[in-house]
Amino acid sequence: RKEVEQDPGPFNVPEGATVAFNCTYSNSASQSFFWYRQDCRKEPKLLMSVYSSGNEDGRFTAQLNRASQYISLLIRDSKLSDSATYLCVVNERSNFNKFYFGSGTKLNVKP
Amino acid sequence: DTAVSQTPKYLVTQMGNDKSIKCEQNLGHDTMYWYKQDSKKFLKIMFSYNNKELIINETVPNRFSPKSPDKAHLNLHINSLELGDSAVYFCASRSRTGSSYNSPLHFGNGTRLTVT
Numbered sequence: 001r002k003e004v005e006q007d008p009g010p011f012n013v014p015e016g017a018t019v020a021f022n023c024t025y026s027n028s029a030s031q032s033f034f035w036y037r038q039d040c041r042k043e044p045k046l047l048m049s050v051y052s053s054g055n056e057d058g059r060f061t062a063q064l065n066r067a068s069q070y071i072s073l074l075i076r077d078s079k080l081s082d083s084a085t086y087l088c089v090v091n092e093r094s095n096f097n098k099f100y101f102g103s104g105t106k107l108n109v110k111p
Numbered sequence: 112d113t114a115v116s117q118t119p120k121y122l123v124t125q126m127g128n129d130k131s132i133k134c135e136q137n138l139g140h141d142t143m144y145w146y147k148q149d150s151k152k153f154l155k156i157m158f159s160y161n162n163k164e165l166i167i168n169e170t171v172p173n174r175f176s177p178k179s180p181d182k183a184h185l186n187l188h189i190n191s192l193e194l195g196d197s198a199v200y201f202c203a204s205r206s207r208t209g210s211s212y213n214s215p216l217h218f219g220n221g222t223r224l225t226v227t
Contacts, residue, residue: 032213043201043218044154051213085152089216097142097166099216101154 003027004090006102014110017078021105023088024070032091033064035073037084038104044087047073078109114138117202117219124192125227132187132222134202142166143185144203144216145177154201160185192226199223 006023013019025033033050048055050062050071061074075082088102117134124130136143144167145157159167160179174190185202202219 034215036215038152041223043220044216045218046215049213049215087154095167097159097161098156103151103153 002102003100004088004102006086006088006105008103008105010106010108012108012110013078015078015080017109018074018076019078019107020072020074021086021088021107022070022072023102023105024068025088025090025100026069027090027092028066028069029093030069030090031093031096033062033071034089034091035060035062035071036087036089036101038087039084047086075107078107080109080111083107083109115202115204115217115219117200117222119222120220121223121225123225123227126192126194128192129188129190130192130224131189132200132202132224134185134187134219136183136202136204136217136219138204138206138217140204140206140217141182142205143179143182144205145185145187146201146203146218148199148201148221150198158185158187189224192224194226197224197226 035047036044037047038044054063059076063072085104085106087104090100115136142161144159148154157171158177162182163179176188179185199221201221203216206214
């Protein structure tokens with residue numbers, strides 16, 4: 001079983017739509033959680049960290065559910081520029097230096 | 112600009128050759144990484160160094176040898192290149208000091224290696 005699992009998509013949505021991605025992780029001792037964004041042929045870039053109480057950054061909201069071991073990302077009012085692959089990343093308490101990446105969820109926002 | 116920078120951006124070479132990729136960060140981070148992203152886009156850790164000390168060494172062929180001359184640099188040397196080594200290699204760094212459990216990775220812009 002993979003440490004981090006994501007639906008690969010693609011999610012095809014119109015501009016202005018609200019879209020949500022989930023990600024599940026297998027290790028209950030996981031410590032830190034992040035969403036990264038990767039554009040085609042580019043490096044992953046941090047979108048946002050995910051905090052236990054949930055957090056929001058503009059149109060983006062991240063939630064953590066430790067009991068069910070999943071994190072989510074909600075994008076409101078989708079823009080064409082949101083088209084990218086979104087990577088779920090988990091860092092474990094037992095190995096602070098090790099990050100586990102999901103395989104990514106592809107989002108296509110259409111005009 | 113503060114960043115993680117790696118060179119070269121593209122590397123095309125023949126099987127059997129030896130090549131190196133260089134990485135430097137000026138973010139003041141003490142931990143650096145090499146990741147490999149294959150054709151299926153899955154990012155897999157290869158190595159990690161903290162203050163020049165190797166702390167993660169995943170199941171990677173010993174043709175791959177990382178070297179960290181100081182905490183701001185982490186290079187990757189690959190001997191006897193094989194077709195299956197073709198991938199994008201990303202360098203990354205993070206700060207490990209203090210209460211930095213939530214400190215994220217910062218990536219370089221990648222080296223696209225093609226072995227022919």
